[in-house]
Amino acid sequence: MSVGHLETRELRYFLAVAEELHFGRAAERLGIAQPPLSRAIHQLETRLGAQLFERDRRGVTLTASGDVLAREARLALDAVEAASRRTRRAAAPVRSLVLATKAGASHDLLNSLLAAYERVDETVPIELQLCEVGEQAKLLRTGAADLALMHRPVDDFAGLDAVDIVTEGQVAILPAAHPLASREQLTLADVEHVPDLPIARWPRLDGTYPDGPGPEVRTQSQLAQLVALGRTLLVIPASSRAWQWPEHVAVPVVDAPQITTAVAWPATSRSLGVAAVVRAAMDLATGDEHAPSRKSSPSGSMSVASAAPTSPV
């Protein structure tokens, strides 16, 4: 019955519909007409023996099976894309490691990591890939990056291995003239509803924004702009000094969750270069004096240390 494997085209078509929840728009996004898309989805449903969408009047919704497939299809397509990307990169004349990091993340930490890496191994140059918040995992899964600086507990580490480097508290960034700026310390309750400094709203997965008084932002740089203009406040890890403008001050938020910065990489990586950076990161973690830092995922670091490397980078 299964007869024949899935093709990535079918998964892409399905995902388009699953995300748009609208055959017409999905077809447009895919650059094809709507009828063949309908047919393709029907074929997929028959082949899988599962109803994927509930088409009732006025709208399409995902069934439980469809929900599972949406998640799995994303992972599978990422893996396929990773195959293509990593092969291309393996064939490229110049070998390098790509380290993904949020645009505004801690420069100090990044610098010490790069320095530590150069002490361990200097053969493969590290390229930096600045990305938007939360994008690191996708870059790793699709092979666009080899390593990423990520943050617990905010980022999703599923499918990744990681070593934690530093753990630190968070601070609120405020215009120096603001009343709250003179306080020694703040709580989350203090900063949650400040009338003249409403917290910015990020888009949900579907692109819409939650309701609220804060400005809508889509990128780190937009947010940076708003902070610089004194239009919003921000709660960020203490070391993210990129946000520190002269006319702003940082006040500790005592009950904000501790943020741990970690170096993450695809759990399936067998790259020697990745292993070298990970070793550098672990040195950094153990030698670090700032805060209690915690090595995590011993299985991960073990697998890199003990696995027979199959790729020269």
Added chain:
Amino acid sequence: MSVGHLETRELRYFLAVAEELHFGRAAERLGIAQPPLSRAIHQLETRLGAQLFERDRRGVTLTASGDVLAREARLALDAVEAASRRTRRAAAPVRSLVLATKAGASHDLLNSLLAAYERVDETVPIELQLCEVGEQAKLLRTGAADLALMHRPVDDFAGLDAVDIVTEGQVAILPAAHPLASREQLTLADVEHVPDLPIARWPRLDGTYPDGPGPEVRTQSQLAQLVALGRTLLVIPASSRAWQWPEHVAVPVVDAPQITTAVAWPATSRSLGVAAVVRAAMDLATGDEHAPSRKSSPSGSMSVASAAPTSPV
């Protein structure tokens, strides 16, 4: 240039050639003729901008890029298969969890795990999937199983999360009448070259066998047969009592590596059922008296504990 995504068909074709290292045989295995296969590989090479095979006189070999793609393609195809399998299973009327385990693995441990699970959560029945040695990871990656009992350091845990349950030494299984059977303990050197009990040889990835005096085996049951006949000796974890025939004795091998049994699951799993089994396994690990056991991969268990489950099983 990239123009257009990879299709799984191309990856399957490539993998067939990469494994056979022979276009004719690969084509036969794929059920197509050789010329279209050649063409497909060429197209793939052009699209990826990478030479994948070295075709010189008498044979085809993988290039470095080809080697990368072989590895990545396997992962990607596994992910696609997992998408299909998990969707089908999500649509199935009866929900269950599949636990993969080696055919001869420790019954006691398995029983305690199942018992512990039933104490925690009894809503979803657990199905057992017996498999050959080293197959567990593939079953997890392709969605054929949700959980697996695996062993460090022998199994490859890349891409999986795991909790360790017990760590134990290994014993040699010998015919009771054999001279070595009367010894209190043995070393690896003792058992390595016993003339009348040569260690069995397992096939390599390409299906060929290494040279040596021992019998060739392909499955656990073949090996069991040979052990029962007193034709080979075996070094296995102390608790694997399935191998214990009346006319055999187990002698500790003091310098054999410690074997840790762990419950593993795909790092991307968001299943409530998996989380329940993992909790049961962790209870088992902490409550266990046999040996120092070590919880591993805190990121993994964290992700299961904290992630919003998206699938009802």
Added chain:
DNA sequence: AGCTCCGATACCCAGCGGGTATCACAGGTC
């Protein structure tokens, strides 16, 4: 030289993925 083995090339065909036109049907609207 001639045979064999194997991958590449040339060329043809058909199946299927994609397009256009149209239908079916459910809500709104007046």
Added chain:
DNA sequence: GACCTGTGATACCCGCTGGGTATCGGAGCT
């Protein structure tokens, strides 16, 4: 209720491309 609109399904046609057969080209081996 008649009509319009928005949406997915159906019908049908077409051309691309994946697959088949025949053949070539070159490297070893007698």
